[in-house]
Amino acid sequence: MRLSKLFARTLREPPSDAESISHQLLVRGGYIRQLASGVFSFLPLGWRVIRKIEAILREEMDAIGGQEILMPVVQPAELWQESRRWYDVGPELVRWMDRAGHDMVLAMTHEEVVADLARKEIVSYRQLPQVVYQIQTKFRDEPRPRGGLIRVREFHMKDAYSLHTSFEDLDRYYPIISDAYVKIFKRAGLDVARIEADSGMMGGTSSHEFVVIADSGENTIVRCENGDYAANLETAYCASPQNLASPLNVSEPSLPLEEVPTPHTTTIDGLAHLLNISTAQTLKSMLYSVNDEVAMVVLRGDRTVNEFKLPKVLGTDKFRLATADEIRAAGAVEGYASPLGLRQVKVFADQSVRWGTRFVVGANKDGFHTRNAEVLRDLGIAQVYDLGNVQDGDRCAQCGGRLTFQHGIEVGHIFKLGTRYSDKLHATYLDQNGASKPIVMGCYGIGSGRLAAAAVEQHHDDKGICWPPPIAPYHIHLIGLGLADPQLRQTAETLYQELLRARLEVLYDDREDAQAGVKFNDADLIGIPIRATLSPRSLKAGGVEIKLRHEPQSRIVPLPDLTAALGALVGQMIVR
RNA sequence: CGGGGUGUAGCGCAGUUGGCAGCGCGCUUCGUUUGGGACGAAGAGGUCGGUGGUUCGAAUCCACCCACCCCGACCA
Numbered sequence: 001m002r003l004s005k006l007f008a009r010t011l012r013e014p015p016s017d018a019e020s021i022s023h024q025l026l027v028r029g030g031y032i033r034q035l036a037s038g039v040f041s042f043l044p045l046g047w048r049v050i051r052k053i054e055a056i057l058r059e060e061m062d063a064i065g066g067q068e069i070l071m072p073v074v075q076p077a078e079l080w081q082e083s084r085r086w087y088d089v090g091p092e093l094v095r096w097m098d099r100a101g102h103d104m105v106l107a108m109t110h111e112e113v114v115a116d117l118a119r120k121e122i123v124s125y126r127q128l129p130q131v132v133y134q135i136q137t138k139f140r141d142e143p144r145p146r147g148g149l150i151r152v153r154e155f156h157m158k159d160a161y162s163l164h165t166s167f168e169d170l171d172r173y174y175p176i177i178s179d180a181y182v183k184i185f186k187r188a189g190l191d192v193a194r195i196e197a198d199s200g201m202m203g204g205t206s207s208h209e210f211v212v213i214a215d216s217g218e219n220t221i222v223r224c225e226n227g228d229y230a231a232n233l234e235t236a237y238c239a240s241p242q243n244l245a246s247p248l249n250v251s252e253p254s255l256p257l258e259e260v261p262t263p264h265t266t267t268i269d270g271l272a273h274l275l276n277i278s279t280a281q282t283l284k285s286m287l288y289s290v291n292d293e294v295a296m297v298v299l300r301g302d303r304t305v306n307e308f309k310l311p312k313v314l315g316t317d318k319f320r321l322a323t324a325d326e327i328r329a330a331g332a333v334e335g336y337a338s339p340l341g342l343r344q345v346k347v348f349a350d351q352s353v354r355w356g357t358r359f360v361v362g363a364n365k366d367g368f369h370t371r372n373a374e375v376l377r378d379l380g381i382a383q384v385y386d387l388g389n390v391q392d393g394d395r396c397a398q399c400g401g402r403l404t405f406q407h408g409i410e411v412g413h414i415f416k417l418g419t420r421y422s423d424k425l426h427a428t429y430l431d432q433n434g435a436s437k438p439i440v441m442g443c444y445g446i447g448s449g450r451l452a453a454a455a456v457e458q459h460h461d462d463k464g465i466c467w468p469p470p471i472a473p474y475h476i477h478l479i480g481l482g483l484a485d486p487q488l489r490q491t492a493e494t495l496y497q498e499l500l501r502a503r504l505e506v507l508y509d510d511r512e513d514a515q516a517g518v519k520f521n522d523a524d525l526i527g528i529p530i531r532a533t534l535s536p537r538s539l540k541a542g543g544v545e546i547k548l549r550h551e552p553q554s555r556i557v558p559l560p561d562l563t564a565a566l567g568a569l570v571g572q573m574i575v576r
Numbered sequence: 577c578g579g580g581g582u583g584u585a586g587c588g589c590a591g592u593u594g595g596c597a598g599c600g601c602g603c604u605u606c607g608u609u610u611g612g613g614a615c616g617a618a619g620a621g622g623u624c625g626g627u628g629g630u631u632c633g634a635a636u637c638c639a640c641c642c643a644c645c646c647c648g649a650c651c652a
Binding site: 012109207 | 577582586587588589601602609610611612613614643644645646647648649650651652
């Protein structure tokens with residue numbers, strides 16, 4: 001491709017609304033342009049990157065038996081009503097009506113259609129297992145798109161779905177897809193961590209995320225310093241109370257309850273300060289409205305609720321913090337709530353309450369707290385759950401190592417769905433005995449645009465992008481300097497044609513009106529792995545100057561050897 | 577949805593007692609220059625986000641609306 005003809009141009013300054021480094025560099029380098037919030041066009045360079053990523057995805061999915069299909073973006077509401085997601089998913093699912101008055105949706109993912117295809121195509125255990133995948137546009141009306149391509153509303157995703165006769169077969173397959181994912185990210189030049197994750201709206205029994213560690217990432221990742229545990233904060237746990245930060249003495253003798261006046265003290269911090277105790281010596285009681293009932297979640301005062309963990313314990317994901325009226329109606333007082341004397345309210349206690357005694361709790365009376373409360377004796381809490389967020393200072397459940405926090409960009413996510421969709425849509429098969437059984441499903445996604453953005457986050461310097469060679473838009477950035485000289489121009493043109501004939505991917509900066517500095521800066525910004533410069537100076541030195549994007553030094557290769565040398569370099573860089 | 581911010585040329589920005597629409601970069605033409613974002617000369621480019629209002633007069637003051645960004649809520 002000739003740079004003089006490229007349908008894009010580079011920008012010296014990033015647009016002011018580009019915050020993340022990948023957003024800035026992809027826009028400046030002429031890869032993407034924003035059309036609306038969370039909606040982007042891919043210019044030729046950007047689209048080539050996406051297609052490189054897709055090629056890797058296809059190869060690796062095919063290698064594990066995947067069959068590529070293409071499913072519609074536009075889908076009838078009936079399917080989503082069958083799966084219940086029509087009712088369960090919020091406004092991020094775009095719903096619309098066609099001219100005939102049918103409710104329709106824009107696909108945000110394709111489990112329903114896969115299940116629908118499966119119930120039509122799969123009738124016998126002999127046809128299983130199956131793995132299908134597609135690379136397709138998705139639309140999710142995200143509440144807040146951000147970070148350029150990192151969180152968008154319209155995006156491309158490789159989504160794969162596996163169909164099995166049993167959970168055992170799904171369990172057998174799950175590591176295969178997981179390994180394929182590791183391979184995909186490695187081939188794309190990304191350093192990713194595989195972590196335990198929450199399955200969110202997808203449902204299912206188990207899930208893992210693949211995340212690129214980056215400060216601009218929006219997911220918080222909890223990792224053990226010894227490397228034997230890694231999880232999304234949404235799901236991270238530290239198992240037993242002994243692993244919590246600042247454990248308290250549990251062998252103190254019991255004392256009777258004692259009310260203390262605490263006027264205008266409705267926060268844990270305020271309470272701890274007033275009584276001159278640590279926040280860990282208090283209990284925090286949060287009231288939630290769950291299906292028109294009020295439930296109380298109790299944690300040690302220094303811990304915070306993890307609302308991703310609540311559905312499992314509450315038995316529903318339809319809950320929200322209770323309003324002041326609801327709190328009052330339940331017999332509690334906002335800012336002074338606790339399970340004390342509220343036997344009619346369901347109480348769900350976090351495991352953190354176990355490790356400590358003589359807690360200060362709300363007295364359910366305006367302006368008063370109660371000292372010396374014991375979890376079992378006074379609050380009637382016999383059972384505890386894991387309801388809190390892991391926090392700084394907590395210990396790993398596996399080895400007791402210190403848990404650390406990092407940010408990451410989620411580039412892939414795999415789920416064991418089980419029979420959630422096949423049950424709802426009646427996707428069944430006949431087993432050896434002629435019995436009808438639900439098909440067991442898994443689903444596996446990778447966002448290609450987000451992967452590209454994550455690659456830039458991970459591979460750049462102050463001049464621009466440093467693409468991992470396998471996903472670079474071109475392999476060689478050929479720069480001609482002094483092209484006004486007809487003889488040099490001719491040499492450069494011949495060289496360009498020769499490289500093309502050798503099937504090398506070349507971006508040729510053939511501009512006559514751009515200065516050397518401009519061309520070098522554009523090359524650094526665009527970030528193609530190999531730069532080859534033909535100029536009077538390089539010719540005098542004996543040929544063409546070759547420089548790798550991520551290395552400072554260059555070398556001269558004689559013209560006759562150049563094509564072979566570049567071919568070899570490219571070959572080395574993109575080995576699998 | 578809550579909080580904060582921005583909207584003036586392709587990009588970055590200035591523009592307060594309300595009085596002719598500006599600067600840098602980029603773009604066009606010509607000349608000089610030619611290995612790390614050159615120089616000179618001459619040009620093109622604007623519904624000042626929109627609507628309504630106040631005013632002799634609005635980019636500027638007021639009201640409403642829209643778009644985009646950031647933090648949070650939410651979310652593969």
